[in-house]
Amino acid sequence: MSTAERVAPGQRGWLPRWIFRWGERLADWPNPIVVKELRQAVRGWTALALFVLYLVVQLLVVGMMLMSSAGDLLSERPMGNQVFLAVQIQLVVVIMGLLPIYAGVRLFLERSDVNLDLMFITPLRPVWIVLGKLLAALVLGLLFFSVSAPVMTMAYFLRGLDLIKAAILLGLDLVLMVAAVQVALFVAALPVPRPLAAIFGILLLLGLFISVMGMAIYSVSMFDSLWRPDEDWVTPVMIVLSALFVTLFTFTATHALLSPPPSNRLLFFKLMLAFGPVTFWVLLVTIGWLVIDMSNVVGLSNFLYFLEFCVLGLPKTLTLISWLAWAMAVSERLQWGPRILNQVPRPRWLRILVFPFYTGAANGLVFALLLTALRWLAFGTFTFVGDVFSHALLHSVGGHPNRSSLRPSELGLKTEVLADLYLITYSLMAFHLRRYLEQQRSKTLPGWVLLLVLLGLVSFVQVLFAIVGSLLEVRDELIALLFTLAPVPMLESLVGVELLSTNRDMVSAVSFVILLVALPLLAVPTLIWWLKQVRLFRPPPPKSAMLTEERGESLAMVQAEGKQ
Amino acid sequence: MQLEVVELRRYFGNVKAVDNVSFTFGTHQIIGLVGPNGAGKTTMMRIIATLDEPTAGDVRIDGVSVVQYPEQGRRLIGFVPDSLPSHRDITVHEYLDFFARACGLRGQLRKRVVEGIEEFTNLTNLREKSIHALSKGMKQRVSVARALLHDPPVLVLDEPAAGLDPRARIELRELLRTLCDRGKAILVSSHILSELEQMITGVVILERGKLVRAGHLQEVLRGSLTQRIVRIRLLDNLDGAVEKVMCLPHVEAVTRADQTLRVKIQGGDAECASLLAELIRLGLGVVEFHVESAALEQVFLAVTKGEVA
Structure with a gap:
C-alpha cells in the first residue's frame, strides 16, 4: 500500500487512514x-x-x-x-x-x-x-x-x-x-x-x-x-x-x-406492571432462602427485615398497580388501528396469551381484572401464610416478625374485595360515560379523569351530606348509610386504617347489596361490547395481499366517483 | 411512483374530519390541497405522514400501505409540518446532521448527503447559525431540507408559505418547482391560492372533510364554473355586432373595449364552442376568440360554502 493510499483525503498526512475510519x-x-x-x-x-x-x-x-x-x-x-x-x-x-x-x-x-x-x-x-x-x-x-x-x-x-x-x-x-x-x-x-x-x-x-x-x-x-x-x-x-x-x-x-397514539404503546409498560413486581418478589424470596442459614453474617438480621418488608409489601404494590391498571383501561383507545392489529400474532393460543398486554380498552379491562385477581390471590395467601413466612425468615437469626401495617392479616380481605368492587363499578361507569361522550363530541376528557371526577364527586356529596346531617342531628346510622356509595373502603385499603368505625357492619352490608345490583348492570353491556371487540382482534391478511395491482395509466389524478 | 389516497376517513366522535376522500397523484406533480379552515387538510396530511391513523381507508405508495406499514412509508415520505423547527441551542448543520443520523445515514454518506442538501436548499452559508436566530423563511428552508434528507419520492408540506414574506414565498415556490422537476411527487396545502396556483399542476379541494373537486388544475379551473368570460376580437363593425351577440343563446352580457368584445356566457366549454359557431355563421369576422380561464380563488369560492366540519 502506497503512502498516498494510506492517507485519508483532506486529513493530516501522518495519521493512517484506519484511524479516521x-x-x-x-x-x-x-x-x-x-x-x-x-x-x-x-x-x-x-x-x-x-x-x-x-x-x-x-x-x-x-x-x-x-x-x-x-x-x-x-x-x-x-x-x-x-x-x-x-x-x-x-x-x-x-x-x-x-x-x-x-x-x-x-x-x-x-x-x-x-x-x-x-x-x-x-x-x-x-x-x-x-x-x-x-x-x-x-x-x-x-x-x-x-x-x-x-x-x-x-x-x-x-x-x-x-x-x-x-x-x-x-x-x-x-x-x-x-x-x-x-x-x-x-x-x-x-x-x-x-x-x-x-x-x-x-x-x-x-x-x-x-x-x-x-x-x-x-x-x-x-x-x-x-x-x-x-x-x-x-x-x-x-x-x-x-x-x-x-x-x-x-x-x-x-x-x-x-x-x-396509534402504536401498541402500552405493551412494555403492561409487561413491566404485571411481571416487574412479581419478578422482584421472587428474586427477594430466593435471596431470602439463600441467606437464611447464614446466621454468622453480620447485619443479616437487618437485611432480612428489609426482605420481609419487601416481600410482605407485594399485596400493597399490587393494589396500587391494579388500580392504575383500571385507570389505564378506561382511558385506552376503544378500537384497534391497523398498526396494532399488524402486531397481533397469528397462532390463536399466542393471541389469547398476549391479549391482556396489548393496547386497547378491551385488552385493558382484561389486564385490570387479571391484576385484581392477582391482588386478591396475594392478599388471600398472605392473610394465611404471612406470619409463617415472617417467622421462618427471621427465626434463624433470632429476630421478631415485623409488625408493620403491611401485614395483610391485619387489614382484612373483606375490605380489600369491597374496595376493588367499588373501583370496578366506578371504572365501568367512567368507561361507559367516556364511550357516550366520544360518540357525541370530538374531544372528551380522558377516562382516568372521568373516573377521578366520579369518585371525587360522590365523596364530596356524601361528606357534605354527612356534615349537614350531623348539624341537623340526624341519626348516626343514617349518616353512615350515606357512605355506602363512597369509596371509603378504597381509602381504607390504601392507608390500612379503618376510617369508618361506627356502624361498620351495616355499611358493609348495604354497600355490598348496592354493588351487587350496580355491578351487573354495568358489567353486562361491557361484556357485550367486549365480545364484539374480541372478534376484531385478529391480524390482517398477509402483506402480499395488501399490494394493489399494477396500473397502466399511472400518474393520472382521478376523482372518486360515487363514494361521497 | 404513485400515491393513492383510498376512501380515507378520520372521525373524532361525531366529527368527520376526513370523510371518504380518494385521489391519486404521482411524480412530477405538485398537488395543491385547499379548503377552508377545519376542512381536514392537516388531518389528512398527518395520516399520509404516518403521524395519525385513519378510522378507515388507506394511503398507498406504489401499492404499499403506509397505514399498515408506517416504517416503510416513512422511507418514502418527507413531511414538513405547519410549525417551524424550534429546537434550541442547535445550528442548522447540527439539526440536519441529527435527522440524518435518525434516518440511519452513516459515516461519509451522511456527511455528503447533509452537505448536498444544504447546498441544494441554499443553506450552506447559514449552516453554523443557530436555528432560533433564523428568519421564518430560512426556518422553512431548514424544514424542507430536513424532509429531503432521506431522499423521499413524496413530499408533504402543510402550509409551508404561512407567515413568509413575498421573497421567501417566491424562493419556496422555486424550490418546490425544482423538486418537482427532479421527479418528486409533492402535496402542498396553502390558503394563499394565488401563490399556489402558480406552482401546482393539480388541485384537491376539501370542505367539511369531503372532497369537492380534484383533478388537473386546468381541468378543474375550466370545469368548475358555470359562467365563462370570452374575449372576441372582430375584424370590423363592432356596433352592429354587440346587438347580434347579445341575442345569441347563453350570452348574459356583452361589453366593448376598442376592437374587442368581452362576452359573459352561461355555461362551459360546449357553450363556448356553440358561441364561436354562431359568430362564424353570422359572418362577424372573428380574428381572435379567447376563453379567459378562471382563477383558483374563483373556483374555490364557487365550489365551497365556507362550512367547517
Whole structure:
C-alpha cells in the first residue's frame, strides 16, 4: 500500500487512514438523541453556567474550609472526610436536583411543539428517544462527577478519608441520579394541560428536594456515626433496589407516554406492571432462602427485615398497580388501528396469551381484572401464610416478625374485595360515560379523569351530606348509610386504617347489596361490547395481499366517483 | 411512483374530519390541497405522514400501505409540518446532521448527503447559525431540507408559505418547482391560492372533510364554473355586432373595449364552442376568440360554502 493510499483525503498526512475510519464509525455509534442533546448542552448557556457555577462554588467552599479553621461544626471529623462531605453534598444537589430539572424541562419544551412529532417520522424508535434523553443527562452528570474528582482526590491526600464509605456514597449518587433523571423525564412526558403540568412539576420539585435532603443527611450520618459497611450495608442495598425499581417503572411509563397514539404503546409498560413486581418478589424470596442459614453474617438480621418488608409489601404494590391498571383501561383507545392489529400474532393460543398486554380498552379491562385477581390471590395467601413466612425468615437469626401495617392479616380481605368492587363499578361507569361522550363530541376528557371526577364527586356529596346531617342531628346510622356509595373502603385499603368505625357492619352490608345490583348492570353491556371487540382482534391478511395491482395509466389524478 | 389516497376517513366522535376522500397523484406533480379552515387538510396530511391513523381507508405508495406499514412509508415520505423547527441551542448543520443520523445515514454518506442538501436548499452559508436566530423563511428552508434528507419520492408540506414574506414565498415556490422537476411527487396545502396556483399542476379541494373537486388544475379551473368570460376580437363593425351577440343563446352580457368584445356566457366549454359557431355563421369576422380561464380563488369560492366540519 502506497503512502498516498494510506492517507485519508483532506486529513493530516501522518495519521493512517484506519484511524479516521474507526473515528467515523465511533462517531456513528452513539444514539442520535445523545449527540443532539449534548451538542445543545454545549451550545446552550444553562449547562455551561451550571458547570461554571458548580466549579466556583466547589472551589470557594473547599478553599474556605482549608484556609480558615472552618469545620468548627464538623471538627470531630478528619479534614479529608470534611472536604469530601462538602463536595458530596454539592454534587448531590446538582445531580439529583438541578440535572433532573434540566433534563425534564428540555423534554417538556420539545413535547410542547412539533419537534417530537418529527422524530416519530424517522426510523427512531420511542425507546431510543427515551434512552437517548436519559443517557445524555447521565453523560452531563458524569461530567459533574469528573469536575468533582480533583477535589475528591485532594480530600484523600488530606488524610482521614474513609475510602469505602466514599465509594459507597458515590455509587449511590450514580444510581440515584439515574432514577431522579428518569422520574423527571416521566413527569415531563405526562400528557396533561399546562396547569396540571405545573402541579406535577411542583410535586417533582418537592420529591427531588426531599431526595436531595435525604441523601445529604444520609451522607453526613454515614461519616458521623459508627457506620460500618459490614454491618450497615442494608440501607445502600435498599436504596439501590428501590432506585432500580423506580427507574424501570418510570422508563417503561415514559416510553408508553412518548410513543405515538396509534402504536401498541402500552405493551412494555403492561409487561413491566404485571411481571416487574412479581419478578422482584421472587428474586427477594430466593435471596431470602439463600441467606437464611447464614446466621454468622453480620447485619443479616437487618437485611432480612428489609426482605420481609419487601416481600410482605407485594399485596400493597399490587393494589396500587391494579388500580392504575383500571385507570389505564378506561382511558385506552376503544378500537384497534391497523398498526396494532399488524402486531397481533397469528397462532390463536399466542393471541389469547398476549391479549391482556396489548393496547386497547378491551385488552385493558382484561389486564385490570387479571391484576385484581392477582391482588386478591396475594392478599388471600398472605392473610394465611404471612406470619409463617415472617417467622421462618427471621427465626434463624433470632429476630421478631415485623409488625408493620403491611401485614395483610391485619387489614382484612373483606375490605380489600369491597374496595376493588367499588373501583370496578366506578371504572365501568367512567368507561361507559367516556364511550357516550366520544360518540357525541370530538374531544372528551380522558377516562382516568372521568373516573377521578366520579369518585371525587360522590365523596364530596356524601361528606357534605354527612356534615349537614350531623348539624341537623340526624341519626348516626343514617349518616353512615350515606357512605355506602363512597369509596371509603378504597381509602381504607390504601392507608390500612379503618376510617369508618361506627356502624361498620351495616355499611358493609348495604354497600355490598348496592354493588351487587350496580355491578351487573354495568358489567353486562361491557361484556357485550367486549365480545364484539374480541372478534376484531385478529391480524390482517398477509402483506402480499395488501399490494394493489399494477396500473397502466399511472400518474393520472382521478376523482372518486360515487363514494361521497 | 404513485400515491393513492383510498376512501380515507378520520372521525373524532361525531366529527368527520376526513370523510371518504380518494385521489391519486404521482411524480412530477405538485398537488395543491385547499379548503377552508377545519376542512381536514392537516388531518389528512398527518395520516399520509404516518403521524395519525385513519378510522378507515388507506394511503398507498406504489401499492404499499403506509397505514399498515408506517416504517416503510416513512422511507418514502418527507413531511414538513405547519410549525417551524424550534429546537434550541442547535445550528442548522447540527439539526440536519441529527435527522440524518435518525434516518440511519452513516459515516461519509451522511456527511455528503447533509452537505448536498444544504447546498441544494441554499443553506450552506447559514449552516453554523443557530436555528432560533433564523428568519421564518430560512426556518422553512431548514424544514424542507430536513424532509429531503432521506431522499423521499413524496413530499408533504402543510402550509409551508404561512407567515413568509413575498421573497421567501417566491424562493419556496422555486424550490418546490425544482423538486418537482427532479421527479418528486409533492402535496402542498396553502390558503394563499394565488401563490399556489402558480406552482401546482393539480388541485384537491376539501370542505367539511369531503372532497369537492380534484383533478388537473386546468381541468378543474375550466370545469368548475358555470359562467365563462370570452374575449372576441372582430375584424370590423363592432356596433352592429354587440346587438347580434347579445341575442345569441347563453350570452348574459356583452361589453366593448376598442376592437374587442368581452362576452359573459352561461355555461362551459360546449357553450363556448356553440358561441364561436354562431359568430362564424353570422359572418362577424372573428380574428381572435379567447376563453379567459378562471382563477383558483374563483373556483374555490364557487365550489365551497365556507362550512367547517
